[in-house]
Amino acid sequence: MCPPRASYFRIVVTPPPQLLLTLLHTRLKPPTHLPSRGYLSFKYSLFASQVSAVLVLAAVGVLASPQSLLPMERGSGFSFMKYGTAVSLAVVLLAYWFRPPGDSRLDDRLDTVLSSLLRAESKVGINNARPRVAIGLGGCVDILVDGVRLLNKIGLPPTNQPLHHDYIENADQLAQSFAYFFVPGAAAERFVMNNTLFSQLVETSRELPGNRWSIGGNAPVMAGRMATEGCDVLLGGSFSPDFADVLSQHITVAGNVVEEPDIHLILEYPSGATWGQYTARRANRYIVHSDDHNPYLAALEDFEDKLQDFHPDLLVMGGLQMMDSFPFQQGERKNLLSRLGNLLSSSSTRTGVHFEMASFVDEGLMGDLLHLVLPHADSLGMNEQELPNLLSLLRGSNVTVLSDPNPRVATVLDQMRELYRLVNQRYRDANEDSGVDTNAASAKGRPLSRLHVHTLAFQAMIVTRGSQWKNTMSAVAKASLTANRHVCGSPDIDPSKARLIMDESFSVSRQEGSQRIPLEETRPVSCWDEDDYEICVAPNLVCTDVYQTAGGGDNISAAGLVLQI
Template sequence: MEGGGSVSWIKYGPVVSLVVVLLALWFRPPQHAVLDDRLDTVLSSLLRAEQKVGVNNVARPRVAVGFGGCVDLLVDGVSLLNKIGLPPTDQPLHHNYIENAEQLAQSFAYFFAPGAAAERFVLNETLFSELVEASRDLPGNRWSVGGNAPVMAGRMATEGCDVLLGGSFSPDFTDVLSQHITVAGNAVEEPDIHLILEYPSGARWGPFTSRRANRYIVHSDDHNPYLASMEEFAGKLQGFNPDLLVVGGLQMMDNFPFQTGERDALLSRLAELLSASSPRLGVHFEMASFVEESIMQDLLHYIIPRSDSLGMNEQELPNLLSLLKGSNITVLSDPNPRVATVLDQMREVYRILNQRHRDSREETNSSEGKPLTRLHVHTLAFQAMIVTHGSQWKNTMSATAKASLTANRHVCGSNDIDPSKARLIMDDSFSVSRQEGSQRIPLQESRPVSCWDEEDYEICVAPVLVCTEVFQTAGGGDNISAAGLVLQI
């Protein structure tokens, strides 16, 4: 009997499976079919927009990216805290840096509940070592190449660029880099480790539930804060003849215990490097999680005035704007802002920085510094870009689409986007500003990237097909920014 049953199933199994699928489709609620069709249309339209522009594989774009790098150890954040016996705090608090386990619990809870990305320096080396050791045998942990510069370099190499990467890495680290990446920097025996505490949407830790998937990063770097590769990078830069220079990883300096004047000297040297580059060379600065006000002021003095492109997320944008307007740093902002809110903040940053540039040139009668001609903000729900008319940055619509698609590809861990593992959380229409009477733009599935002109710039906004089966959030911003830049060089 058992044998006969098995033969019958083998014989008729495919027919039964087909019937099951057809019945599932037949009884699928109509609204699900509409949503599926909508996602399919948005995806195919974004892919068409991305493919309108290709990268020249014969004369590959050349990009120089600095600085630093690390090995990322990715773990489930809640599992790690449970493993080390750290109980949930009843007092979520912001800390500029972490000195003990209690502060770690308070800081993690502060960002975990709203689902906001954060990165903190651990001053207590013993605590950091204990966290790393506990993570090494945690089920599901993963090691990967980390750091803003290597991640952006990796994405750009994947997308068709040749890259000069400034960083001090171990031989094992450089062995796994793309053949299209050339490293400028001294070799080190032990790379810095960054511990990535990932968590999905709806994760629970004691009384706290995360509103969205994100990560909390801790590090205790020895090499990265000193920009140890900068001199060798500078020496190879001219011979490399890049089409674009990208600066990132400077958040490793945030709250690091430098000697007096040490950080200022490093940033001053970096400013000299940027100023010495060709005026025609685009310079992109990738923002990150900064909480120390003094380093933000240093960036506004040394780095941002010498950059004509900026990239940042929904936390970093209001942080920068607050400082530009003379207020304090904003540690935590809305992790799911409306389009109109972000666009208004982008306009203000664009206006203030360019006014500062004009004022500086008039006061000093100098041509040093650059106007801001490109601003890219990446959020969970959408991508937004401002690009100055007549600037060197091209293909803004396609670049915005590519950034949107890269968000899904990276977070889902697959180059092939599966609409069944995605959802749209951007509104069906959005206001272009919070000002009363502002135009509303509907999301058109067949043309999902909305672009329009204002003053001396173009704005483009694209929805993100938000990944619902998260593989990794860490490195998302770096991948997204890098992918968007590739089509605009």
């Protein structure tokens, strides 16, 4: 038989009531730094949960024992009837006091960083005379589709074994390769040797709702950005008449007219996208192609002819990843790259030469590039995947297929320093072996004087002091802003569609005791001198409403170069 219901209960309070008064008069300070929306929300949610737990224990403290339900005796314990109202009021007041703040401080911080980057970008501009930039080689038609929807449409199930493949021969390898890069959200590009499979992908992409077509390829994308930013451009590439007509009036094409241009399929996916059991940790793209024209540098001859009368201020070379894993005849690729190297070496010393890295996995091709092309460039641009890949080869190791897609600033800066040192050491060694003074006009190749690395979270640049490259701080700011403009698909940056994911402060190196630099909202671009160069780092306003990731690196690199010509 159940005992009679008590009219009131024993409430045992631990700790004593005095603690409530102390809590009422003590404001526990929440975290003061605001690193990013996602991280901030987590910290405040955790903090609010901890405070709520303390309040419940302090204000109520009900013991889970049968004694809690016994009728209360006068003079014992803590009278709920006497203090209940006060306790309830205290809980309400403290809950309000410690409520998670809204997004106003986040919005203010993003607004401040944005306005500061815009000021840094606008500190300098291009001269009244439009800079002349020659960009090669290649071009294509990009078809942009939702990658997961395309694979589902062709009936390709998620693989149980994500694997890296240098090239794609069948649907199973496509599934394995896509899954391998999809989960970390790393950009990748692969050659499809199976013409039947590639044709199926193209035809299915044309039928998918929401597909988009655009002019693609490293050279055309960089040319478009530089023309938009105020340059006159000579573009080396092969295009159909229809696509040549939509290029900017400030772009002159040097190359063959083709009826059937090369097609690249851009399999885009947003952060959080799922494919079977796989979830993408960041937005990115997986590119497949089966080119006929670009691997042979089809526009090289016409580009070289027109270059003689163009007299560029800057010569940019990219798109050579189209040669990766392509089935050339013996010696054919090396001959093509030798011709390209001769073109670069013949350019005026007053003309800067920039080489844009890409997704390379063919070690033979990378070896040819290291010996025949890169020695003639004094500027390099790349992302967080391409940097450790190139560095690994310079160290004498193998290709690095997949690296951390979200590296820390200190890690990237250490890699950049080593790359800068190794490339310039190779330059000095090559000339010393030939008995040539590196300062002489007859010196072989060029020293590396500019290195730009772009990641999802930040931009980093090394520029040799006294070199021709100027306005480094403004260039890094412009590169950062361009990342958001391109990915969000708008020239105007909306802070409500952006977030900061760069660390609230960063170490300049992974070496113990290295200096830490805080991210200052009013001066977000940090620059300092080391050895014979300057380093600048800027945070990215990462787009949260992704329109397109493909072409991001090309737009970022081109924008950074514009202010340094």
